[in-house]
Amino acid sequence: MSDEELHIICTDREGAVHTLPALEGWRVMEIIRDNGLPIKAECGGALECATCHVYVDNEWLPKLVEKTDEEDEKLDEAFMVKRNSRLSCQIIMREDFNGLKVTLAPETD
Numbered sequence: 001m002s003d004e005e006l007h008i009i010c011t012d013r014e015g016a017v018h019t020l021p022a023l024e025g026w027r028v029m030e031i032i033r034d035n036g037l038p039i040k041a042e043c044g045g046a047l048e049c050a051t052c053h054v055y056v057d058n059e060w061l062p063k064l065v066e067k068t069d070e071e072d073e074k075l076d077e078a079f080m081v082k083r084n085s086r087l088s089c090q091i092i093m094r095e096d097f098n099g100l101k102v103t104l105a106p107e108t109d
């Protein structure tokens, strides 16, 4: 895949790095899930489960749309929350997020 093609870069829980083709308007959670990486995303993006937790690369953090209060509250239920934690169903892919780097957060069970 060339750098111009819309994509994200996702590190899995074993540390393997995957370049995933992305579509504008898709949730980052959907991009991860539909490319076969293990993300539970139990509620399907309804902001009810916090199982789509990812860590956003520090360099990308300020470029994203800010968290809503609802996302912040739901993140409190996630495991091992860090400063760069986000719920990936709340990040909608767009052109200027091309190359976005995220890492899957650990699962609770």
Ligand code: FES
Residues within 6 Å of the ligand: 029, 041, 042, 043, 044, 045, 046, 047, 048, 049, 050, 051, 052, 074, 087, 088, 089, 090
């Ligand atoms: S998929 Fe449930 S909160 Fe993101």
